[in-house]
Amino acid sequence: MEKLKYERPVINKINAGTPDKFGMNTRVKVIDEIDGVKVSELLKKYGSPLYVISEKTVRDNYKDAYRAFSNRYPKVQFAWSYKTNYLDAVCRIFHDEGSWAEVVSGFEYDKALSNGIPGGQIIFNGPDKSDEDLLKAIDNSSFIHIDHFDELYSIIRLTKNTNKKAKVAIRVNMDTGIYPQWDRFGFNYENGEAWNAINRIMLADNIDLVGLHTHIGTYIMTPQPYYVAASKLSELAVRTHKKYDHAIKYIDMGGGFASKNTLKGAYLPGKDTCPSFDDYADAITNAILNSEIKPDNLPVLFLETGRALIDDAGYLLGTVLANKRLANARRATIIDIGVNLLFTSFWYQHEIYPAKECSNVTEDTTIYGPLCMNIDIIRDAVQFPVLQKGDHVVIPRIGAYNMTQWLQFITLRPNVVLIDNDKNVNIIREKETLEAFKNLEKIPGHLNGK
Amino acid sequence: MKLKSNIAVSDSGFLFDPTTGDSYTLNETGKVILEMLKEGKSEKEIISEFTEKYDVDEGTFEQNLYDFLRMLSHYNLTEI
Numbered sequence A: 001m002e003k004l005k006y007e008r009p010v011i012n013k014i015n016a017g018t019p020d021k022f023g024m025n026t027r028v029k030v031i032d033e034i035d036g037v038k039v040s041e042l043l044k045k046y047g048s049p050l051y052v053i054s055e056k057t058v059r060d061n062y063k064d065a066y067r068a069f070s071n072r073y074p075k076v077q078f079a080w081s082y083k084t085n086y087l088d089a090v091c092r093i094f095h096d097e098g099s100w101a102e103v104v105s106g107f108e109y110d111k112a113l114s115n116g117i118p119g120g121q122i123i124f125n126g127p128d129k130s131d132e133d134l135l136k137a138i139d140n141s142s143f144i145h146i147d148h149f150d151e152l153y154s155i156i157r158l159t160k161n162t163n164k165k166a167k168v169a170i171r172v173n174m175d176t177g178i179y180p181q182w183d184r185f186g187f188n189y190e191n192g193e194a195w196n197a198i199n200r201i202m203l204a205d206n207i208d209l210v211g212l213h214t215h216i217g218t219y220i221m222t223p224q225p226y227y228v229a230a231s232k233l234s235e236l237a238v239r240t241h242k243k244y245d246h247a248i249k250y251i252d253m254g255g256g257f258a259s260k261n262t263l264k265g266a267y268l269p270g271k272d273t274c275p276s277f278d279d280y281a282d283a284i285t286n287a288i289l290n291s292e293i294k295p296d297n298l299p300v301l302f303l304e305t306g307r308a309l310i311d312d313a314g315y316l317l318g319t320v321l322a323n324k325r326l327a328n329a330r331r332a333t334i335i336d337i338g339v340n341l342l343f344t345s346f347w348y349q350h351e352i353y354p355a356k357e358c359s360n361v362t363e364d365t366t367i368y369g370p371l372c373m374n375i376d377i378i379r380d381a382v383q384f385p386v387l388q389k390g391d392h393v394v395i396p397r398i399g400a401y402n403m404t405q406w407l408q409f410i411t412l413r414p415n416v417v418l419i420d421n422d423k424n425v426n427i428i429r430e431k432e433t434l435e436a437f438k439n440l441e442k443i444p445g446h447l448n449g450k
Numbered sequence B: 001m002k003l004k005s006n007i008a009v010s011d012s013g014f015l016f017d018p019t020t021g022d023s024y025t026l027n028e029t030g031k032v033i034l035e036m037l038k039e040g041k042s043e044k045e046i047i048s049e050f051t052e053k054y055d056v057d058e059g060t061f062e063q064n065l066y067d068f069l070r071m072l073s074h075y076n077l078t079e080i
């Protein structure tokens, strides 16, 4: 006789008066494959946990963003924000689609060069550029985005004895109506610092002011601040042109577009509230086109979009390690994905789904990672289906910042695979080994006795 | 473990506790276990019946059963 399908027994109390928006009968969503490749097979072959990136999604997202801007504005150039995800394979997909590179350190700069990006297509941002970095960037004709006066004076000093001009932009911070206002990077617009910096640069011999840059923040949930920011940069461009008869060649609006993840504490899911690329593009291009900038001098529009291009191309697959009850009888599920691998769980209420069909019964559950630390919580409270030890889970939309801010803590980092457009699975970063890790360590002689 | 005698379970898996006025929902396996408890079956009997009928090994089911019984007592649905 064939046995009946088994599911862990569950009893849930019905709380009258507090309508449960999840209810008992909402269908439990399942992610059992990614781009046609079975999750169970991925985990079997490459181990658990596992990062998976969909090349198709990366390319689709890029094309969607490029379409939104290039349909509205004649000159658009994206530069891939390396810090968002600098796995070489990922960067190369963006470069293949036409993206330049946006970097914020010497390490990222060299990585971009090693990915075949010419220096003249690298935007160098950030407050941390050594003299060596600056000289290299000047030599390679990269675009140096100046963050502070100390950096400006370093460039003035370094270009004194060269015959090469530094190509620079200034980063501008400003009030765009959002909170918090990011005023720690670049020169402030409202108090006149940005205008001061422009005047100082225009007086320097070997520095060419080619652009104006801003990055107003990250996960900006409405397009309006971008309209304000682009208007203010356009105004600076017009003023510079008026005073010096010098046309600004590009306006760089930075990154910051929201991805479809839900922020902690948000009432509505990010999927429903996140503006589209068209919404952001409308705001930015309208501001520039409606400004006083003369049509002949229309600057190239640079964009350094990070998370909105890559977040939903990344998945983290894992396995249930244990189910237990907390002191108050609450369900707790421990999975093999901790905050060391999912840094963004500090900001996002990540969705988490079973990897195989299960009933629609759920329990109010806290999902913990495997680390021996109290902060290792993936979800505080989620209506979660009744999984057993060994069952697989999928966390979607993790492509941004996790593969750069991950921590080597307690466990080694697992494999990262890329599913290409032909559904081939390629390892793009091998799981770390104890040997590779120990190779960097040195034991002093007196401890190396036996 | 003995269920409180006045507890009512519907076919669709709703459980009502007349003492407190609280209601609960059960999934299919939860409902079957509750019926067995109402019939006065012992935990041992439940385990052997279940593993015979359902596609589950004894270790897994035993763990799941004790977790479930703990929730019944947590909700005060059992006799002390």
Ligand SMILES: Cc1ncc(COP(=O)(O)O)c(C=O)c1O
Binding pocket: A081, A084, A102, A125, A126, A215, A217, A218, A219, A254, A255, A256, A257, A304, A305, A306, A307, A308, A400
């Ligand atoms: C200068 C700069 N550009 C671009 C980005 C990418 O931002 P996002 O991922 O929000 O699009 C960042 C992120 O912090 C940044 O600092």
